[in-house]
Amino acid sequence: MSTEHLLEVQGLKKYFEAGRPALFSRDTRHVYAVDGVDFNLQRSEVIALVGESGCGKSTLALLLMGLEDPTGGKVTFEGRDITHLNDHQRKDLRRKIQMVFQDPYESLNPTQTIEEIVTEPLTVHGIAPHKAERDERVKKALEDAGLKPADVYLGRYPHELSGGQRQRVVIAAALVLEPEIILADEPVSMLDVSIRAEVINLLAELRITRQIAVIFITHDLGSVGFFADRVAVMYLGRIVEIGTMLEVLESPQHPYTKALISVIPVPNPRLRHERIILQGETPNPINVPSGCRFHPRCPVAMDACKASDPPMITLSKTHQAACLLLVK
Amino acid sequence: MQTTLKPSEPTNLISARLLGFWRVFKKNRGGLIGFVMLVSIVFVAIFAPAIAPYDETSASTTTISDIYQPPSAAHWFGTDDAGQDVFSNFVYGARVSLTVGFFAAFISIFIGGLFGLVAGFFGGRWETFLMRFTDIMLVIPDLPLMVVIVALTRPSLLNIIFVIGLLGWTTTARVVRSQTLAVKSRKFVLRARAIGAGKGHIVSRHILPLVMPILVVQAVLVISLAILNESALSFIGLGDPTTLSWGQMLNYAFGRGAMSTGAWWALVAPGFGIVWVVLSLTLLGQGLEQVLNPRLDTHHLMPNKPTVHVDAQPPKTKSLLEVQNLSIDYVTEGKLPAHAVENVSFTLREGELLGLVGESGCGKTTLMLSLLRLLPAAGQIVNGHVFFKGQDLTALSEEELNKIRWSGVSIVFQGAMNALNPVRTVGDQIAEAILRHMPDFPKDQIPARVTELLDLVGIAADHKDHFPHQYSGGMRQRAMIAMALACNPQVIIADEPTTALDVMIQAQILELLDGLRRKLGLAIIFVTHDLGVVAEMCDTVLVMYGGVTAEYAEVDVIYNDPRHPYTQELLKAFPDLTKPKKKLSSIPGYPPRLDALPPGCRFAPRCPLAFERCQTESPRLHVIGADGHVASCHLIEASK
Numbered sequence: 028m029s030t031e032h033l034l035e036v037q038g039l040k041k042y043f044e045a046g047r048p049a050l051f052s053r054d055t056r057h058v059y060a061v062d063g064v065d066f067n068l069q070r071s072e073v074i075a076l077v078g079e080s081g082c083g084k085s086t087l088a089l090l091l092m093g094l095e096d097p098t099g100g101k102v103t104f105e106g107r108d109i110t111h112l113n114d115h116q117r118k119d120l121r122r123k124i125q126m127v128f129q130d131p132y133e134s135l136n137p138t139q140t141i142e143e144i145v146t147e148p149l150t151v152h153g154i155a156p157h158k159a160e161r162d163e164r165v166k167k168a169l170e171d172a173g174l175k176p177a178d179v180y181l182g183r184y185p186h187e188l189s190g191g192q193r194q195r196v197v198i199a200a201a202l203v204l205e206p207e208i209i210l211a212d213e214p215v216s217m218l219d220v221s222i223r224a225e226v227i228n229l230l231a232e233l234r235i236t237r238q239i240a241v242i243f244i245t246h247d248l249g250s251v252g253f254f255a256d257r258v259a260v261m262y263l264g265r266i267v268e269i270g271t272m273l274e275v276l277e278s279p280q281h282p283y284t285k286a287l288i289s290v291i292p293v294p295n296p297r298l299r300h301e302r303i304i305l306q307g308e309t310p311n312p313i314n315v316p317s318g319c320r321f322h323p324r325c326p327v328a329m330d331a332c333k334a335s336d337p338p339m340i341t342l343s344k345t346h347q348a349a350c351l352l353l354v355k
Numbered sequence: 356m357q358t359t360l361k362p363s364e365p366t367n368l369i370s371a372r373l374l375g376f377w378r379v380f381k382k383n384r385g386g387l388i389g390f391v392m393l394v395s396i397v398f399v400a401i402f403a404p405a406i407a408p409y410d411e412t413s414a415s416t417t418t419i420s421d422i423y424q425p426p427s428a429a430h431w432f433g434t435d436d437a438g439q440d441v442f443s444n445f446v447y448g449a450r451v452s453l454t455v456g457f458f459a460a461f462i463s464i465f466i467g468g469l470f471g472l473v474a475g476f477f478g479g480r481w482e483t484f485l486m487r488f489t490d491i492m493l494v495i496p497d498l499p500l501m502v503v504i505v506a507l508t509r510p511s512l513l514n515i516i517f518v519i520g521l522l523g524w525t526t527t528a529r530v531v532r533s534q535t536l537a538v539k540s541r542k543f544v545l546r547a548r549a550i551g552a553g554k555g556h557i558v559s560r561h562i563l564p565l566v567m568p569i570l571v572v573q574a575v576l577v578i579s580l581a582i583l584n585e586s587a588l589s590f591i592g593l594g595d596p597t598t599l600s601w602g603q604m605l606n607y608a609f610g611r612g613a614m615s616t617g618a619w620w621a622l623v624a625p626g627f628g629i630v631w632v633v634l635s636l637t638l639l640g641q642g643l644e645q646v647l648n649p650r651l652d653t654h655h656l657m658p659n660k661p662t663v664h665v666d667a668q669p670p671k672t673k674s675l676l677e678v679q680n681l682s683i684d685y686v687t688e689g690k691l692p693a694h695a696v697e698n699v700s701f702t703l704r705e706g707e708l709l710g711l712v713g714e715s716g717c718g719k720t721t722l723m724l725s726l727l728r729l730l731p732a733a734g735q736i737v738n739g740h741v742f743f744k745g746q747d748l749t750a751l752s753e754e755e756l757n758k759i760r761w762s763g764v765s766i767v768f769q770g771a772m773n774a775l776n777p778v779r780t781v782g783d784q785i786a787e788a789i790l791r792h793m794p795d796f797p798k799d800q801i802p803a804r805v806t807e808l809l810d811l812v813g814i815a816a817d818h819k820d821h822f823p824h825q826y827s828g829g830m831r832q833r834a835m836i837a838m839a840l841a842c843n844p845q846v847i848i849a850d851e852p853t854t855a856l857d858v859m860i861q862a863q864i865l866e867l868l869d870g871l872r873r874k875l876g877l878a879i880i881f882v883t884h885d886l887g888v889v890a891e892m893c894d895t896v897l898v899m900y901g902g903v904t905a906e907y908a909e910v911d912v913i914y915n916d917p918r919h920p921y922t923q924e925l926l927k928a929f930p931d932l933t934k935p936k937k938k939l940s941s942i943p944g945y946p947p948r949l950d951a952l953p954p955g956c957r958f959a960p961r962c963p964l965a966f967e968r969c970q971t972e973s974p975r976l977h978v979i980g981a982d983g984h985v986a987s988c989h990l991i992e993a994s995k
Contacts, residue, residue, distance in 0.1 A: 050382070077908060079857040079858070079860070080828075080857050092549050094545065094548060101526055116552070117551070118551045121550060121551030125549065125550070126546070126549040128542050128546055129514065129542075129544055133541055133543065134540035134542040134543050134545075134546045135543055135546075136543040136560075136561050136564070136565075137565075138564040138565060139560075139564075147547070147550065147552070147560070148550045148551070151550055151551055151552045151553075151556060157785075162445060175755055183604065189945045191941070191945075197546070200546075200550070204550070216855075219715050219884050220550060220885055220925070220928055220929055221714050221884070221924070221925055221928045221940070221941060221942045222928075222941050222945075223928070223939075223941070224928045224930075224939035224940055224941035225941035225943075227940060228938070228940075228941070246857045246858055247858055248858070248932075249858075249887065249932055250930050252930065252932050253930055253938070253939055285367065286859070287858065287859065290858050290859055290861070290862035290931070290933050291858065291887070292885065292886075292887025292888050292890060292891045293751055293887065293890060293891070293932065294886050294887050294890045294912045294914060294926060294929045294931050295891045295914050295915070295930060295931070295933070296891075296893075296911050296915075297911065297913055297914075297915065298933060299890075299891060302862060303868075304859070304862045304863055304866050305859055306863075308827050308829060308859075308860065310803060318950050330542045352954045
């Protein structure tokens, strides 16, 4: 692979120790939270990482942010290996990759004012030491995040804002560092449907106005179709299908993707359709099934699926999926 | 408009926070009394030379006749064994006792706070070491140890301060550690790490501000403990002989015959001082705790009065549940009633699935709780009727209603799946639900019934004896549905049953509810803010906004011919994968607060089509077409 990618992830793994199966057993069990993830991200691209809880998408986010140390694999940012860095080495990098968390009610310190929250990243990195310059950057970040006029919000506390406004504050605190990537972990799932669009549209705008790439992590394919360039579907620690938004939404190839798409509610009662409802839930990542990890829940599984782990099959230049049915 | 906020004044933050704190604190009666008591005794200690009628060395001028004089005009509290004025000693004693208390507490709080913070924040070996040390210190009885140490060292004021301070930090360390752990696990700390903040920054900016309130409360309590300890030490004769604290006054009076001569005043004055200070600190500590750790604000509620109805009209149709013009107010003492729900009507036929849609805060849950009169005490049905199989539920007595709750209409409460008791098996809890609502149910048949109920919601019988933590989110929600089915109800109200669940689990739960309605002929009211789910399975839809009906129609009409601007805007905000190029729009602002409703149409401040009339006059419900389609918007009248 060339170094033209903004971010490149190769075979990334994270196993957590989960204690011993028995008191005197020698070997420890592992939770295979992220088990070999490959993808790349271009400048100002939006990629959606979709999967159910337990598929490892949040662990993946923490790995990319350097908040967890990977067990294996490699992450490259602008050609530089950033897989294992200490806090000091990572500090500069943090400016470039920022994160927006799921719960805007929890991710803001209730004792800080909006001004303090958005100024904090600048103070931490020693950017804009002069107050006038700092204030200007804070105001610009707030207004870019849709909190206009910024003066109105500066002295307020998080509890005085609505959920959507709080999420905008989190985004402003990320923007103030002028990052190149924003990693958004379920940024709208805690919000009412009526205000989800405001956050999604804001992220979509930022990639255009500020050339920011967005990694959008969600369990809801329905909410990402509108602004993602590419979609990656994760199951049990792996990406099982990746392609452009239209490729994945209109011609999904992996049975899991097909099922996920079929259960997206369509807001039109005239279009009620057959849904592929998978039974059970994502298995515990301590016991990853043999062969294809999806086979126990797969509606079209064959005998071969129990034995062999399917490789990623290239379907087009941009579209890949890991399913034995696709092997010609 | 709700979203236009006043510009915030650029104030000095710390003084603004203190001012805000004081505003809340001064309403706390106990805390305020404690504060005033404490300030008064500190005042006495500081201005002792001015307040005391005699100075500390007055003993030299006394004669033998001055010993143990009862209270008089010259000696308000009498005199002691050396002929000294007890009141003056009391005033000077306050200095010593308070000094020891404050300085010893400072040492304790410093050590305890530091240990707790380090153990909680860094964890690992530090925590193991520090907390084991704390545990050991905690099991050693403080007072005997202090006695031993003070007896071994020279009894000076400084020694006493250090001994008390160095032994009194254990509780503080534990309290601070647990608070640090709680704060550390919160998402904003993770966010600070993601920003690149170092440990020092996180501790000083994010952990300390949230630990501080507890530390302040703890400090107040530790001071009172230190004063008590000093008094105890002095009382048994281990105080600094060169100073006179309250404890020493007690010691001298006790040891030199105050009891035998009946000189009660020599004992009462110092005792009073100790009680005064400890009481003031306890009151202050409690007050601070209430102000700094506000639990859920429990308002003073008016008692719930049953409402009398005259114009009850039994329903004409043979519907299972019919709600007529239901209005609910939240009544808080000293405030105008908040009209949480106004004039909402709907009907529910057997086997019908009604979707109740609206944003958070639109009165959906209030409306549902009111059907079974399960509202909190402040919520009162002020108008309207709820007919269940022809019976008016609003007119029934509590006992009569209890027969309908659960066996006629049951509710799957919002977030209830997280409210399962963690230490009891799920099967046990379902059995309890059966017994609670049907006390006559034969006991020997309960296990079979539990298995049957679990089977109905798709949980294998061997999961019966599992605990809630062994269940996934989806299974817990199934268990809640099983509980709701326990008494074979005809109507189930499901309040946001799929919110916070993954799409696939959500689909499973919806399939389950749909299956139950076919199998058991259940009528279901499905409360949600998710229009997609409603389109997938509901027959009729009631859209609520700000406590009123915005629109009510069959599902196809709502989605293909919505007439109320709120319905239209909600639909625009919902992503539709069949039209992936459509830009999503959101509804700016948020629903009105129930105690600050706009004068006209409640949706007017956010409505893109609002005109002059909407600001002043609230629209009535207009009937559109023959199929019961209604909507409350002035535009419908104009188009007729």
